[in-house]
Amino acid sequence: MDGLGKEVEKRKMSAPVIEIESPKTGEVVQAAYEHPWAVRFAHWLNALSLLVLVGSGFQIFRAFPSFGAKIPQKDLLHWPKAFALGGWLGGGLQWHLTFMWIYIATGIFYLGYRNYRQVLFTPRDIRAVWPMVHYYFFFGPKPIVREVYNPLQKLAYTSVVGLGVLSVLTGFAVWKPVQFSWLAWMMGGFHWARIWHFAVMWAILFFLLGHLVMVVLHGWNNFMSMLTGWKKNPDYLEP
Amino acid sequence: MDTRINSRKFKKVSRRELLKLAPVLAVGAFAIPKVQEPLLKAGLGFSDWASARLFRSRHLATTFTESELTPFEKFPINGYDVDDPGVDFDAWTLTVSGAVQKPGEYKLAQVQSLPRVRQNTRHVCVEGWDVIGRFGGARLSDFLQMIGADTTARFVSVECADDYYESLDMKTALHPQTLLCYEMYDQPLTREHGAPLRLQIPTKIGYKQAKYLTDLKVTNILDRVGYWEDQGYSSFYSL
Numbered sequence: 353m354d355g356l357g358k359e360v361e362k363r364k365m366s367a368p369v370i371e372i373e374s375p376k377t378g379e380v381v382q383a384a385y386e387h388p389w390a391v392r393f394a395h396w397l398n399a400l401s402l403l404v405l406v407g408s409g410f411q412i413f414r415a416f417p418s419f420g421a422k423i424p425q426k427d428l429l430h431w432p433k434a435f436a437l438g439g440w441l442g443g444g445l446q447w448h449l450t451f452m453w454i455y456i457a458t459g460i461f462y463l464g465y466r467n468y469r470q471v472l473f474t475p476r477d478i479r480a481v482w483p484m485v486h487y488y489f490f491f492g493p494k495p496i497v498r499e500v501y502n503p504l505q506k507l508a509y510t511s512v513v514g515l516g517v518l519s520v521l522t523g524f525a526v527w528k529p530v531q532f533s534w535l536a537w538m539m540g541g542f543h544w545a546r547i548w549h550f551a552v553m554w555a556i557l558f559f560l561l562g563h564l565v566m567v568v569l570h571g572w573n574n575f576m577s578m579l580t581g582w583k584k585n586p587d588y589l590e591p
Numbered sequence: 592m593d594t595r596i597n598s599r600k601f602k603k604v605s606r607r608e609l610l611k612l613a614p615v616l617a618v619g620a621f622a623i624p625k626v627q628e629p630l631l632k633a634g635l636g637f638s639d640w641a642s643a644r645l646f647r648s649r650h651l652a653t654t655f656t657e658s659e660l661t662p663f664e665k666f667p668i669n670g671y672d673v674d675d676p677g678v679d680f681d682a683w684t685l686t687v688s689g690a691v692q693k694p695g696e697y698k699l700a701q702v703q704s705l706p707r708v709r710q711n712t713r714h715v716c717v718e719g720w721d722v723i724g725r726f727g728g729a730r731l732s733d734f735l736q737m738i739g740a741d742t743t744a745r746f747v748s749v750e751c752a753d754d755y756y757e758s759l760d761m762k763t764a765l766h767p768q769t770l771l772c773y774e775m776y777d778q779p780l781t782r783e784h785g786a787p788l789r790l791q792i793p794t795k796i797g798y799k800q801a802k803y804l805t806d807l808k809v810t811n812i813l814d815r816v817g818y819w820e821d822q823g824y825s826s827f828y829s830l
Contacts, residue, residue, distance in 0.1 A: 371595040383601065389611050396615045404621075416719035423665040425720075441718065442823035443631075449825065450634020454618070529715065530652045530794050530830040531645045537653075542713060542721050579612065580605040 372584070383584045386577045394462040395578055398516075401455040402556070404447055405519075407437030409553060411444025419547050452523060459516055471501050471509035481507060497588075512559045515552055522549035639827040646829050648762050652793035655711040661722035663776045668783040669716065669797065675782040676753035676803050683787055689748075689808035692739025699787050702771055705729035705737065709777070710768060712793035714800075715830055717819075726791045727774030732765045740809045748810060749790065752803035757790070757817040759799065763829065768793045771804075796828040 438444035480503040486492030525545035529536040577583035684696035748758040772791035780786040785802025
């Protein structure tokens with residue numbers, strides 16, 4: 353059995369595969385159950401809360417769009433009101449302080465479900481990163497991947513889970529720099545915690561950009577798998 | 592474990608899986624104008640509840656060295672209305688009422704007769720900027736003892752010469768770093784910074800640290816929380 357065959361066998365064990373037959377044409381396609389409910393639920397809840405947190409975060413940032421001194425104030429950027437949520441600082445804070453709990457609860461739920469283990473980047477994945485980068489960005493040959501997620505996907509998903517944790521930690525340092533003084537201290541004090549919180553948001557947005565590009569590139573069946581769990585014609589199964 | 596089903600059955604299965612994500616739509620309630628306000632209020636209320644639980648009576652805010660101070664002239668003046676409400680210093684008294692044994696008019700000299708505390712602490716504004724200032728004054732807890740306050744009461748509320756008003760939970764009022772402040776940078780408080788007497792609370796956000804105090808009340812019931820809180824800001828906002 354070749355590498356790909358082994359992969360298929362492994363895959364079939366981790367996710368149920370079925371064949372779908374069209375009664376009219378008799379055509380048969382395969383489908384794999386990729387994402388259990390808990391993962392899909394966490395994914396979409398997280399997507400919504402992330403959207404709200406970024407929008408309201410920008411509203412809060414608009415109140416003092418700077419990381420320097422208050423006097424004299426040098427603004428970093430003027431974020432348009434149209435892309436901010438809440439209408440005013442108080443409104444932005446309400447959204448932020450409400451959805452942070454949903455965001456945290458979703459994160460705990462997802463990590464508690466332990467499905468992330470299949471996207472966890474481990475030291476033994478390091479070796480396979482370059483061939484994958486070579487393939488993705490420099491037209492290299494397609495490496496054989498023996499797991500559900502390739503090393504680059506693992507790196508991306510592990511990083512973004514880490515960034516999610518960091519967004520919460522930096523957020524707590526900004527919200528409670530006295531009660532969590534050790535957190536604020538680790539980040540260089542309240543002032544720096546605010547900068548880190550902002551930087552982590554951009555890192556997450558950078559991931560999101562790449563994520564959305566991949567969603568578009570991988571097409572409809574792949575997208576539907578995050579809604580129904582089932583992916584039709586997955587590329588790792590032989591037709 | 593391959594199984595073959597027809598495409599109609601697969602559609603049914605997919606639809607059922609999709610419907611299982613319906614709970615995510617509950618977040619959509621936030622898009623309904625009538626429901627949005629109470630939901631955000633509840634979210635903010637939960638955050639305040641959590642803040643009160645996280646508050647530690649004996650945990651001190653970080654203090655700083657002289658060299659870390661923000662120069663006095665760069666310490667922002669953030670009045671909501673006027674920088675100087677024109678307090679007549681000679682006629683000024685602090686009117687004390689509520690659950691206290693000795694209500695009445697208190698002179699500044701009486702506050703100043705209490706042990707003077709000087710502290711270099713961080714002042715954090717809800718807008719996001721922060722400065723480190725040097726403050727001097729009497730512990731509010733000492734003053735509460737002087738007036739024979741019932742410290743089992745829930746709140747201390749204050750009113751200001753500029754119609755600003757605020758309230759504090761008793762735990763924060765009794766915190767050793769919570770001051771009735773009459774000095775900044777070892778000089779008498781200037782009018783813009785809240786002369787003759789202001790609250791200085793390193794464990795609270797800036798807007799809770801009311802200036803130009805005129806009235807102080809110890810109470811179990813608040814008919815209003817604070818100038819900004821009553822417009823939608825967090826009631827507890829501890830740091």
